[in-house]
Amino acid sequence: MAHMATAPISAPTVGFDLDMTLIDSxxxxxxxxxxxxxxxxxxxxxxxxxxxxxxxxxxxxxxxxxxxxxxxxxxxxxxxxxxxxIAASPAMAGAREAIAAVRAAGGRAIVVTAKYEPSAKLHVEHLGLAPDAVIGDLWAEQKAVALREHGASVYVGDHLGDVRGARTAEALSVAVATGPCSAAELTAAGADVVLADLTGFPDWLAGYRPARA
Structure with missing residues (x-):
C-alpha cells in the first residue's frame, strides 16, 4: 500500500532588529x-x-x-x-531564547538593523547570539530589502520603523515594547503582535507555527 506524502510545514525565517530588541545598547x-x-x-x-x-x-x-x-x-x-x-552592551532578556526558539522550529534567525554592519556583527559575536545572517545599514522601509531576500515571514523589532519595515516586506510585524516606542504606539503603527519583551516570544512562536500549518 502506497503511503501518501505529507507536505512539510514551512520552517520560518524570522528577522530581528538589534538595538533594544536583541541587545541593550x-x-x-x-x-x-x-x-x-x-x-x-x-x-x-x-x-x-x-x-x-x-x-x-x-x-x-x-x-x-x-x-x-x-x-x-x-x-x-x-x-x-x-x-x-561592545562589551558594555548586554543581551536583552529573552534574546538567546528567542533565537533558540526559531532554530527549534527548524527556522533561520537573521538580524536586520540600521546599525553599521561591522558593529552589529561585533555585538552578536561578543554575546554569542549566532544568528544565521547579520545585515546592517538598513532603516525602516529599507529593511524590507533584506527581509525579502532572506524570505523572512516575521520581523521582530521595537521601533515604529521596524513595523514599517515588516509591513513593506509583507512580513508579520512582531513588536516588543523594550525600546523608545510604547505598546500603544506600536499597535497604532500597525504591529500585528505586541509583546512586553522577548521572553514571551517562544510561546508566541509555538502558537504561530501550528496556526500557519
Missing amino acids: RPGIRACYLELSERTGTYIDADLAVTRLGPPLAEELAHWFPADEIPAMADLYRSLYPAIA
Missing part, C-alpha cells in the same frame, strides 16, 4: 557619545540620545553637529565604537 552608545563629545569639544546629551535609538546614526548626530561635519563625526564615532560600546 544604551550603556555602550551612551559611553561612545560621551567620548565623542570629549574628543570634539561639542556638547552631546548622551542620556537624551539613548532614549531615541533606532534611526541611523546620522540622524542623531544632526542634533549636535552641522551637516557638513556629520560624515566625519560618523567615521570618528564608528572608530571609537568597538573598544567602548
